Every structure is written in structure tokens, then in C-alpha cells.
Amino acid sequence: MMAILLGTQLLIGCSQRESSSSKSNETLPSPEQVQRVELLNQTADDMYNKVMQGDITGGRMVLQQLGDQVTQIQYYGIASVEGMNALAETVTQAKRAFNAAKYSPDEGQVYVAKIRLATDALTHTNQPMWLQYYKLLIEDVNGIERSAVDKQKQGLTQFINQLAQHYAVIHPSLLISRNPGDVEQADSLMVFLSNQLRSDQDPYSPVTSVITPLRQIIDKLFLKKDAAAYLPIVDQQNPIYWTLVLGSFILAALAFAGWRLSRKDNGLVPVRKKDEA
Incomplete structure (x- = not known):
């Protein structure tokens, strides 16, 4: 089984806040807003460092x-x-984890990493640290494709779970940095893949059929290239049921992925700014 390329440290570089390109229909933030967000980012950095150092x-x-x-x-x-x-939801979940009767260091590290990446996304709109997860996600997708083509259920399960784990870490950052509609499209594909592992039917053909749109939406989220038009994936056997449960299932799947992530090497990948690579 391939090991997940994870680490226990985010290498946070000090960089100036990058100016975001203004959109015609958006209100520019005030200087006070910018100052408050930068302070929030500094606080998240302090929290992350303390937790990673065992404090x-x-x-x-x-x-x-x-x-x-x-x-x-x-x-x-x-x-x-x-x-x-x-x-806000990620911060709330982190508080619950840190105030639990039995604190889990691994779970705590995952939550502070998610918050750290999210606050960085607020202050660095052009080059947020979560962009460096691209290679990891694509490697997961490649593993899913290979396992589906070779009809290897164990490998398929492994790589789908890894993809869900990595995606869960950057999910709050995606909702901050990208169009929520695009994130919802990615969410639906993640749910579809997880659903195939629970299906009694052959999962290989359905999984293979979504590899292309999965790569396209990842490329779109990471601004790698122009993605082709996205076609929603629908459960043909139970389309109405699928529509009704999709929202709640997405939340459950991401929560489960976050829990699984906390059990495996903390689920973190070293993140470096380009000038540190």
C-alpha cells in the first residue's frame, strides 16, 4: 500500500498580503477589514505553532x-x-476537539492545519498555501484510475479514501478562495466516489467514467487550465433520493474523511511558498 505523503509541519513563510484583483460587482474591503483579517491570520499561525510544538x-x-x-x-x-x-464551522469543530474530555493530538493538529490554511486563503488570494495540494490530489486520482482499470478493490478503496482525506483538509480554503458552485461540483464527485465503495454493484466502470470530470474540476479549482464543461454525476437508479441526501451526505463524508485523516500521520502535507521550494 502506498504511503500517504504527509508530514507534521506546515512551513509558514512570512509574506506580504497579496492584492486581489477587484471584480466589478464586489465591494472592496476597508483598511480596517484588511487589518482584522491579517491579525486573524497571525493568530492562526501562533495557534498552529503552539499546537505543533506540543503546547x-x-x-x-x-x-x-x-x-x-x-x-x-x-x-x-x-x-x-x-x-x-x-x-466559522471549522473553528467551532476545532473548539469541540480541544475541549473534549479526551483530547486527540492527531485530531487537534488536523483542525489547526485546516484553520491555518483557511486564514492564509483570506490573506493571500493569489497564491494561498492550499494550492500546493494539487500534486497530492492528482496522484490520488491517478491511483484511483489505475485501480479501477485493474479492478483492484483494495487499491480503489485506499486511493478514494486518501483523496477524500486530502480534500477535506483544504475544503474550507476552497470555499473561501473559489466559486462555491465549483466546490459543490467537486463535492458531488467526492460523494459519488465514496458511494461506489458502498455499492453492491461493480464499482469499476462508474468510477472510470468520472475520472475525466474529476480531473477537470480539480484543474479548475487550482487554476491549472481551462476545464471543459462539467456534467453532474447522477445516480440513475435513484435520482430523487440522490438529490435529497446529497447535501447531508457531503457533510457526513467530509466529517468522516477528517476523522480518518486524523488517524493517519495527522493528514498534513508540508506546504512551502514557491520561493522556498
Whole structure:
């Protein structure tokens, strides 16, 4: 079984906030908003470093500060409603993990990494750190394709789970940085793949059929090239049921992936700015 290329450290570089290209229908953030978001990013960096160094008490205290800061920021012109909600929900989940009767260091590290990447996405709109997950996601997709072609169920399960785990780490950042509709398309494909593992029918043909749109939507999210038109994947046997459960299943799948991720090497990949590569 191929090992997941993960690490326990994000290498956070100090860089100036990059100016985002303004859109005609968007309100530009005020200087006060920008200052508050930059402070939020610094707080997330401090929290991340404390937790990774084993200072759980200090990390918990900074997490509380970060939670207070999140509620004091007006996000118009900075993030969509979906992005704002994704950040707030991730912070809430992190608080639950850190205040649990039995704290899990691995789970805590995963949550602070998700928050760190999300706040970086708010302050570095052109080159956020989560972009460096592209290679990892594509390697997962290549593994899925090989396993489906060779009809290897064990490999298929492994690579689909790995893809879900890696995708879960950057999901809040995606909702901050990208069009929510594009993220929903990626979500639906992730759900479709996970659903095939639970199906009693042959999963190989359905999985193979979505490899191309999966690569296309990943390329679109990572701005690698112009992606072809996306065609939604629908369960032909139960289309109405699929529509009804899709939203809740996406949340459940991402939550499960986050839990699985916390059990395997913390689910983190070293992230470096281009000038550190």
C-alpha cells in the first residue's frame, strides 16, 4: 500500500498580503477589514505553532482568541457567505476537539492545519498555501484510475479514501478562495466516489467514467487550465433520493474523511511558498 505523503509541519513563510484583483460587482474591503483579517491570520499561525510544538494549553487559549476574532470581522469583499460559514464551522469543530474530555493530538493538529490554511486563503488570494495540494490530489486520482482499470478493490478503496482525506483538509480554503458552485461540483464527485465503495454493484466502470470530470474540476479549482464543461454525476437508479441526501451526505463524508485523516500521520502535507521550494 502506498504511503500517504504527509508530514507534521506546515512551513509558514512570512509574506506580504497579496492584492486581489477587484471584480466589478464586489465591494472592496476597508483598511480596517484588511487589518482584522491579517491579525486573524497571525493568530492562526501562533495557534498552529503552539499546537505543533506540543503546547496544547497555549494552543487552546489562542484558539479561543481566534474564535472571538472570527466573529468581529465583516467579510463582504473578502469572502462569500459559504467561505465565511466554512471558516466559522471549522473553528467551532476545532473548539469541540480541544475541549473534549479526551483530547486527540492527531485530531487537534488536523483542525489547526485546516484553520491555518483557511486564514492564509483570506490573506493571500493569489497564491494561498492550499494550492500546493494539487500534486497530492492528482496522484490520488491517478491511483484511483489505475485501480479501477485493474479492478483492484483494495487499491480503489485506499486511493478514494486518501483523496477524500486530502480534500477535506483544504475544503474550507476552497470555499473561501473559489466559486462555491465549483466546490459543490467537486463535492458531488467526492460523494459519488465514496458511494461506489458502498455499492453492491461493480464499482469499476462508474468510477472510470468520472475520472475525466474529476480531473477537470480539480484543474479548475487550482487554476491549472481551462476545464471543459462539467456534467453532474447522477445516480440513475435513484435520482430523487440522490438529490435529497446529497447535501447531508457531503457533510457526513467530509466529517468522516477528517476523522480518518486524523488517524493517519495527522493528514498534513508540508506546504512551502514557491520561493522556498
